[in-house]
Amino acid sequence: MTDTRIPTEIPRAPASVRRNRTLMLIGAGLMAVLFVVAVVTMDLPTWRRFMSGLERNFMPLMRGLVNPETEIFGLAWNAMVETFFMAILGTALGAVLAFPLSFFASGNLLGGTRWALPGKAVLVAIRTFPELVLAIIFVAAAGPGPTAGIMAMGIHSIGYLGKVFSDVVEGIDQGPMEAIRAAGGNQLQTFLYAVVPQVLPEFASHVLYRFEINLRAATVLGMVGAGGIGLPLIQRLQFRRWDEVSMLLLVIVGVIIVVDAVSSRVRSRLV
Amino acid sequence: MAGRIRGAITVALLAAIFIIAFRQTGFSFGALWSGTEDFFRFFGRLVPDWTALPQIWPKLVETIQIAYVATIVGTLIGLPLIFLASANTTINGVTLWVSRTILTILRSIPDLLWAALFVAILGLGSLPGVVALTFFTIGVLAKLGSETVEAADPGPLEALRAAGAGRNRTIIFAVVPQVAATMVSYILYVFEINVRASVVIGLVGAGGIGQLLNTYLSFFDYPGVAALIIVIFGVVLLIDGFSVWARSKLI
Amino acid sequence: MTHIQFNDVEVVYKTGLKALKGVTLEVPRGQFTVIVGLSGAGKSTLIRTVNSLVVPTKGSVVVDGVDVTAARGAELRRARSDIGMIFQTFNLVKRSSVLRNVLSGRLGDLPAWKGVLSAFPREDIAYAHECLARVGIPEKAFVRADALSGGQQQRVGIARALAQKPTVMLADEPVASLDPPTSRAVMNDLRRIAREDGITTLVNLHFIDMAREYADRIIGMRDGHVVFDGTPDEATDSAFEDIYGRPLEQKDLRGA
Numbered sequence: 001m002t003d004t005r006i007p008t009e010i011p012r013a014p015a016s017v018r019r020n021r022t023l024m025l026i027g028a029g030l031m032a033v034l035f036v037v038a039v040v041t042m043d044l045p046t047w048r049r050f051m052s053g054l055e056r057n058f059m060p061l062m063r064g065l066v067n068p069e070t071e072i073f074g075l076a077w078n079a080m081v082e083t084f085f086m087a088i089l090g091t092a093l094g095a096v097l098a099f100p101l102s103f104f105a106s107g108n109l110l111g112g113t114r115w116a117l118p119g120k121a122v123l124v125a126i127r128t129f130p131e132l133v134l135a136i137i138f139v140a141a142a143g144p145g146p147t148a149g150i151m152a153m154g155i156h157s158i159g160y161l162g163k164v165f166s167d168v169v170e171g172i173d174q175g176p177m178e179a180i181r182a183a184g185g186n187q188l189q190t191f192l193y194a195v196v197p198q199v200l201p202e203f204a205s206h207v208l209y210r211f212e213i214n215l216r217a218a219t220v221l222g223m224v225g226a227g228g229i230g231l232p233l234i235q236r237l238q239f240r241r242w243d244e245v246s247m248l249l250l251v252i253v254g255v256i257i258v259v260d261a262v263s264s265r266v267r268s269r270l271v
Numbered sequence: 272m273a274g275r276i277r278g279a280i281t282v283a284l285l286a287a288i289f290i291i292a293f294r295q296t297g298f299s300f301g302a303l304w305s306g307t308e309d310f311f312r313f314f315g316r317l318v319p320d321w322t323a324l325p326q327i328w329p330k331l332v333e334t335i336q337i338a339y340v341a342t343i344v345g346t347l348i349g350l351p352l353i354f355l356a357s358a359n360t361t362i363n364g365v366t367l368w369v370s371r372t373i374l375t376i377l378r379s380i381p382d383l384l385w386a387a388l389f390v391a392i393l394g395l396g397s398l399p400g401v402v403a404l405t406f407f408t409i410g411v412l413a414k415l416g417s418e419t420v421e422a423a424d425p426g427p428l429e430a431l432r433a434a435g436a437g438r439n440r441t442i443i444f445a446v447v448p449q450v451a452a453t454m455v456s457y458i459l460y461v462f463e464i465n466v467r468a469s470v471v472i473g474l475v476g477a478g479g480i481g482q483l484l485n486t487y488l489s490f491f492d493y494p495g496v497a498a499l500i501i502v503i504f505g506v507v508l509l510i511d512g513f514s515v516w517a518r519s520k521l522i
Numbered sequence: 523m524t525h526i527q528f529n530d531v532e533v534v535y536k537t538g539l540k541a542l543k544g545v546t547l548e549v550p551r552g553q554f555t556v557i558v559g560l561s562g563a564g565k566s567t568l569i570r571t572v573n574s575l576v577v578p579t580k581g582s583v584v585v586d587g588v589d590v591t592a593a594r595g596a597e598l599r600r601a602r603s604d605i606g607m608i609f610q611t612f613n614l615v616k617r618s619s620v621l622r623n624v625l626s627g628r629l630g631d632l633p634a635w636k637g638v639l640s641a642f643p644r645e646d647i648a649y650a651h652e653c654l655a656r657v658g659i660p661e662k663a664f665v666r667a668d669a670l671s672g673g674q675q676q677r678v679g680i681a682r683a684l685a686q687k688p689t690v691m692l693a694d695e696p697v698a699s700l701d702p703p704t705s706r707a708v709m710n711d712l713r714r715i716a717r718e719d720g721i722t723t724l725v726n727l728h729f730i731d732m733a734r735e736y737a738d739r740i741i742g743m744r745d746g747h748v749v750f751d752g753t754p755d756e757a758t759d760s761a762f763e764d765i766y767g768r769p770l771e772q773k774d775l776r777g778a
Contacts, residue, residue, distance in 0.1 A: 010644065010648050010651060011660075011663065017664050035340065042336050042337070042478075043396060043397060045393075045396060085296050124508070128504055128511060129500075129504060130467060130471055132383070132474065133471065138310060142310065147306055151307075223387065223475060224474065227296065233384070237387050238391065249380075426614075429609070430607065430613035434629060435599040435605075436599070437637075440629045443637075443638055444637075
């Protein structure tokens with residue numbers, strides 16, 4: 001059915017809609033301009049230098065990638081195992097320390113959000129500190145090795161775990177707490193019987209998630225000397241031994257994928 | 272009864288893991304204690320050297336630039352991938368599987384590792400940093416994005432299919448309006464992560480403030496390091512705050 | 523002349539469930555047909571074979587000479603763009619404006635790139651406003667879809683289908699989520715528009731009184747078969763009991 005009528009006048013959109021549209025367009029335009037400015041002012045290599053670097057390294061890289069050097073599998077595996085356990089200890093350290101700290105950042109336990117502010121501020125401060133910098137400090141202070149990495153991860157994890165723990169605590173059902181208080185329980189009993197059982201499964205889930213992230217972090221901390229597979233990896237990268245890099249990468253990615261999968265499964269059963 | 276047994280096995284397993292962990296890494300509570308001591312002693316010696324600020328400032332700008340460019344490029348490339356990796360908007364089973372696999376691999380490589388990799392390929396400077404974080408962004412964004420897309424209301428999708436719209440048009444009209452707000456919040460989150468990452472990738476030569484850190488460390492210029500750390504702290508705090516604020520405005 | 527032809531259509535789902543068992547029907551142009559039956563009788567499935575949202579495992583459906591069952595890709599989309607559909611749950615894009623929802627009906631007729639860029643020609647935008655006017659809510663054009671009442675949302679659904687300039691309209695339980703007075707109003711609109719534009723319409727309803735009131739023809743389904751095919755006059759209470767396989771109940775009537 002063809003429509004041969006001349007289009008009648010189209011109603012204009014109301015002012016608020018037009019205003020939103022213009023605002024979005026301006027916003028997008030601004031971002032585009034910033035983008036161009038950023039690209040132009042960065043010191044990016046000239047096209048020729050970029051292409052020659054690419055040429056020099058790309059083919060060997062590709063060749064190396066598809067021929068992982070199986071000889072160093074043993075080394076790679078051992079290093080990854082060390083990395084894995086570093087992450088475990090780092091996460092555990094963080095979790096153990098974050099557990100009590102989080103209660104000092106939970107408004108509903110302290111009697112009001114404002115009492116929780118100093119606790120929350122401390123957690124933010126810890127979180128903001130880049131983990132790698134922490135690792136460097138620990139290596140400088142206590143010497144290289146996995147211990148430095150574990151401590152760096154532990155401290156950094158307190159920041160995150162403390163925050164999510166306190167979020168969980170603040171989100172719990174107040175009911176059981178009131179019930180126990182009404183039945184005459186003191187602070188400690190209220191805590192143990194009303195708070196802890198509710199938060200434990202979610203805590204565990206967050207700890208597992210943090211472990212996934214820490215595992216990734218642990219693989220790179222070695223680059224500054226804090227133990228794990230990072231050191232052998234960066235050495236081979238610097239010498240461009242692509243076939244060995246490939247083997248190391250395979251082990252890393254493989255372990256991470258498996259850990260992620262297992263962790264997701266367990267987490268979905270927990271919550 | 273079964274619950275108790277399962278509980279006991281879990282505890283035993285965890286204990287075993289921890290014992291192995293301690294052996295493997297040489298960690299011990301003694302090490303923890305002395306490490307903490309060393310840490311505080313070390314920290315006491317750090318008096319920031321503020322004359323280093325003129326050096327620090329341009330590198331700081333470069334750091335943010337790297338994060339910004341990588342986030343935008345990564346988003347532009349990642350967006351179509353999100354739709355290919357979501358069961359309700361993909362083309363066919365093969366595309367779905369291939370995209371998901373690619374994204375899983377991209378996501379499993381830590382950001383610093385990407386940086387080290389690209390420095391080895393492309394040389395030193397900001398370019399490898401941007402490229403590295405771009406790949407990283409694609410991986411992280413696509414996973415978050417595809418979860419949201421797959422959770423979208425299928426009704427409007429069915430309606431548009433019934434009206435004869437092709438796949439791309441259906442996505443734009445039926446899916447994008449539903450997920451837009453959440454996606455912007457994810458992009459802000461990724462920008463935040465990218466700023467943190469670009470702060471440190473300089474350590475492996477990928478540009479930004481991390482390179483300065485490397486320089487100061489190799490010259491044992493600890494006061495410079497201290498000043499740097501404080502600046503870094505401030506910047507990350509600001510960006511985090513901005514990101515949290517902006518995201519709260521979206522919900 | 524025959525507009526829609528069902529040729530021995532059989533639908534077996536992957537679970538093994540036989541939703542349709544050999545349905546053969548001819549629907550002439552412009553007829554307003556109501557399909558009745560209990561849930562699971564096959565009404566939804568039958569309707570969806572017309573625009574191939576459900577593809578028959580045997581047999582075919584021919585709409586206006588085009589075998590929609592065999593159609594794929596661009597051909598299928600072209601066929602679908604002439605077939606409008608409204609849903610029980612409205613299926614509007616909640617966060618988009620009413621106008622945008624209605625315009626999305628034009629997507630089937632637009633070249634792909636224009637649709638992607640939302641570059642609707644002026645005539646299309648004007649037509650979308652007209653469709654809204656025809657269902658009685660022109661002033662709601664720029665309001666967010668989820669800010670409307672149920673009845674209004676369904677009207678937007680009808681406007682969207684109208685925007686396609688369809689020759690066929692499919693309605694899957696269009697008023698089941700609405701209260702009685704609103705259902706009547708929406709059905710009135712649907713019927714009026716179908717009459718005005720000569721659109722061949724298939725509507726799924728499970729309310730007996732509404733079926734009798736609005737249909738030119740009533741098709742009763744039970745267990746994947748057509749067990750009744752006649753005029754509203756012929757659809758007596760006992761005929762319905764036959765279709766339902768049980769005595770009639772209060773809930774089978776829409777009421778006032």
